[in-house]
Amino acid sequence: MILDAGLLRGWPKERAELYGKPHLGARYTHDTAYEPTQARCAVCGRRASNCHHVARRSWGKTFRLVTPNGVWELRSPLFALCGSGTTGCHGKFHDGGLRAEWVWRTGAAEEAWWSGTLLREYPPHSPDLYMFGYWLITDRYGNEMIREGSGPWR
Template sequence: MILDAGQLRGWTKERAELYGKPHLGARYTGRRSYELLQPRCCVCGRRAQSCHHVAHRSWGLEFPLVTPNGTWKLRSPLFALCGSGTTGCHNLFHGGAGLKAEWRWRSEVYEEAWWSGELLQVYEPHHPSLYEYGYWVITDRYGNEMIREGK
């Protein structure tokens, strides 16, 4: 699949792919506010204490995706995690970069439907039904797959 450079705004596809996908145990409640929806960390199962932005906040809170089928403001998905940015699983995504989240499409057809905007015409960004088309994979620093969420 070839993406138009205008769609990616100079970002890598891997970076842009982190926006608009379903949340894991959390959600936005406003422009800059969010909440936990589950009591347990989506990685280890301990008590969830914080919401993690999958796309680094320093990259920006939104990614405007312009497609042949429309324009969408996509936000970073949120994960319910234990700890904070310096403790628990939340720290593993930040401090030591021990964990990494990646969205994987179930087929190239679904991936194309996302980047063309077809899926976004049917589902709002972050809609749980997007799990029909893809899933989250969380790997450790050595590339070992730890968790597949939304199978």
């Protein structure tokens, strides 16, 4: 799918794609506050001790998606993880040992997202978005884990 450069506002598609997708075991409680909603790490199943912002905080709090079907301020999804920013699965996301990528199930679903059609029916972070895509988590060795909703123990 080729996206209009104005739609991404100079952002790489891989970065913009990380905003607005469903959380894994966490949620926003207020404007900047958030909390885990499950007791287990979304990657390994150990006790979740905090939340990880999938999109780096240095990239900005939101990505403004302006489409023919509406405008959305998309925030970073949150993952409930074990460890801190330097230990456990949380640390592995920060040191490059783990990487998350949103994968669309079909080109039609991806096109519906970027046109705003999908967002008109399913708001940002809606768990219903798992009908259209999933989180692919890859470790530094190329091993892949697919996450849809609660985690590896479902």
